[in-house]
Amino acid sequence: MGANVLAVQVENLKKIYKVGEEDLNALGGVSFQIQKGEIVAVIGESGSGKSTLLHILGTLDSPTSGKILIDGKNPFEKNDKSISSFRNLHIGFIFQHNNLLPEFSALENTMMPGLIAGYSEKNVRQKAEKLLENVGLNKRKNHFPSQLSGGEQQRVAIARALINDPVLILADEPSGNLDSKNANLIHELFKEIKIKFKSTILVVTHNKEFAAALPRRIRLRDGLILSDEHSS
């Protein structure tokens, strides 16, 4: 299978944290591939390695050994500056603490990764407006994060994650701090994004119903893949 159809390749990925004298095996040799356009849930008990995996795929943390390729490229072969520009261009983040910048409006927050990438302001603005419309926030684009509900903030984070057409979207408990109605809205939005933007999404979730509704679930236990299930 050529690299062009694969968004993610992970080979024997290990992460060892040194805690005092002890080695803590957070990931003990994990291998899997994700095709472009797939939406995959990462599930498993607390401490099983889900966040560690997400952080390494997001290039926010480096592996102890093993290899990851994002769209056929190894981000860790680059220097720190090129790693951050790789991250900004190719990976979209939707984390529970959405990290919207409080002094910027919904529109400006959405535009930010596009401006950092050096695209023209006019194009980025047009695209950001369209994305905010797609997540149902066109009437809120000039609001600041503090003037938006938790669910609305999370929708801004989704629009922001899409602005550079990333090859991979990483989401960490995107609905974790929302009530069930808003959580359902976010889950529906994920399914829509996958269809509309043909995005590749890896989402860590504790929500059993959401995970069960997705076509693939990778279950971790003690830093290893316990199962990798596909629903038909």
Ligand SMILES: Nc1ncnc2c1ncn2[C@@H]1O[C@H](COP(=O)(O)OP(=O)(O)OP(=O)(O)O)[C@@H](O)[C@H]1O
């Ligand atoms: N910076 C760190 N230093 C030392 N140990 C760590 C560090 N980060 C995580 N760990 C340990 O690595 C293991 C995996 O943690 P990780 O956060 O990936 O689990 P998780 O599945 O995301 O858990 P949760 O569902 O509770 O968020 C745990 O045993 C954790 O204590």
